[in-house]
Amino acid sequence: MAGSEHTHPGADVAARAEARWAWIVGAIILFLLAMMGYMSLHWASMPPTRTETIDPTTLHIAGEFVETNLGSVAEPDGTVTVRVLANQYSFTPQCIVVPANTPLHFRGTAADVVHGFSVSNSNVNVMLVPGYISNLQTKFEHTGEHVMPCHEYCGTGHAAMWAHVKVIGKDEFMRQARLAAAAGRRMSCVQ
Secondary structure, eight states, X not given: OTTSOOOOTTHHHHHHXXXXXXXXXXHHHHHXXXXXXHHHHHHHHSOOSOOEEOOGGGTTTSSTTSGGXXXXXXXXXXXXXXXXXXXXXXXXXXXXXXXTTSOEEEEEEESSSOEEEEOTTSSOEEEEOTTEEEEEEEOOOSOEEEEEEBOSOOSTTGGGOEEEEXXXXXXXXXXXXXXXXXXXXXXXXXX
């Protein structure tokens, strides 16, 4: 057997299996790249239609996000709207009070850089981009307190950018909401 190459009988089987898997993986990669290309072109030619914009340089002067309009407010249809403004390195309001078992509509924006927030033990996770209004609808089933950290790095004070969400009973919330409306202010944890 001198001079001839000795091959193992299973080597051909292994080579065919490797080649087959290489083709399968290659086909999957090509499919994913084609799908990404299609979706990129689709979103570029058909952007979302419900995009609300706002001028971040005039937020504090007039409009929906002036400081006196931030926080929770009971709407006539029984829902609650929560308006939140993010600035380096704080949320306004710092503490949000909402009722349990009530549809909530979070509306928020950022005044300076990209921020975001998530509310612990819930499905709330929102990006706040300067110039755009973010919307999220949710409901808290149980009373309790939740932390609301900024989850987008926004500068050196990012780690200290926290707020709180206090979920109280619906009857107590509505009582406090009437008092706040009579005083011409929005709801917050400190009344």
